[in-house]
Amino acid sequence: MVVLNRIYTKTGDDGTTALGTGERRPKYDLRIEAYGTVDETNAAIGVVRLHTRDLPELDAMLGRIQNDLFDLGADLAVPEREGKAERLRVVASQVERLERDIDALNDKLEPLTSFVLPGGTPAAAHLHVARTICRRAERVIVELAALPGEPVSAAGIQYMNRLSDFLFVASRAANGNGAGDVLWVPGQNR
Numbered sequence: 001m002v003v004l005n006r007i008y009t010k011t012g013d014d015g016t017t018a019l020g021t022g023e024r025r026p027k028y029d030l031r032i033e034a035y036g037t038v039d040e041t042n043a044a045i046g047v048v049r050l051h052t053r054d055l056p057e058l059d060a061m062l063g064r065i066q067n068d069l070f071d072l073g074a075d076l077a078v079p080e081r082e083g084k085a086e087r088l089r090v091v092a093s094q095v096e097r098l099e100r101d102i103d104a105l106n107d108k109l110e111p112l113t114s115f116v117l118p119g120g121t122p123a124a125a126h127l128h129v130a131r132t133i134c135r136r137a138e139r140v141i142v143e144l145a146a147l148p149g150e151p152v153s154a155a156g157i158q159y160m161n162r163l164s165d166f167l168f169v170a171s172r173a174a175n176g177n178g179a180g181d182v183l184w185v186p187g188q189n190r
Contacts, residue, residue: 020078020087030144034152035076037137041163042069044130051123051174058123058173061101065163068094072156076141080151090156098162105166105173112178116168119182120175127174131167134160 016024017032025032045062052059071090078087118128138160145152172178 020074021081030140030147031076031079031150034137034140034144035073037133037140038069038073038076038160041130041134041137042066042073044126044133045069048123048126048130051121051126055123055174058105058170061105061166061170064097065166068098068159072159075153075156076144080153089153090159092155092158095155095158095162098159098166102162102166102169105169109169109172109178112181112183114183114185116172117182117184118171120171120180123174124171124180127167127171131164131171134164134167138164 012027015027017027018024019031045066049059049062049066052062068090071088071094074088075090080089119125138157141152141157141160144150145157172181175181
């Protein structure tokens with residue numbers, strides 16, 4: 001159970017923040033950037049959900065994803081260390097559920113004949129924004145994982161990779177299952 005009865009602590013006034021382990025890091029630290037960008041992805045999905053009330057299946061999927069993203073933030077905030085008790089980690093079953101959701105949405109879509117431009121319905125446009133933030137989060141997480149002594153779960157990386165795919169497919173679903181997609185026309189404005 002999480003209890004937040006005091007929102008400001010003043011401990012970050014020196015430009016540092018605490019990981020879940022208690023270790024203090026500069027606020028510009030790549031691990032902080034990683035879980036901060038995951039949080040930004042989550043916030044963008046929250047904006048999407050303002051526009052998905054009429055799409056209950058998609059909205060439920062997005063709600064599950066928001067919870068998963070908190071799990072991923074917790075995973076990133078407590079790096080795995082030898083000899084330490086396990087903490088909350090993103091697991092393969094979360095990635096697999098996301099794949100099933102992608103397949104369920106994609107089954108209703110016509111194949112693409114061009115790249116899709118961000119746009120269409122408000123939900124679709126916001127899903128594209130969330131997708132681009134998700135891709136940035138993935139890049140930061142992969143960069144973090146490449147650093148010595150900075151463990152990142154493989155399932156966490158896979159989850160973010162699948163999530164960007166989900167957000168793309170979801171944008172098409174929100175565009176009337178692709179009927180309202182805005183397609184790229186190469187060289188249209190020459």
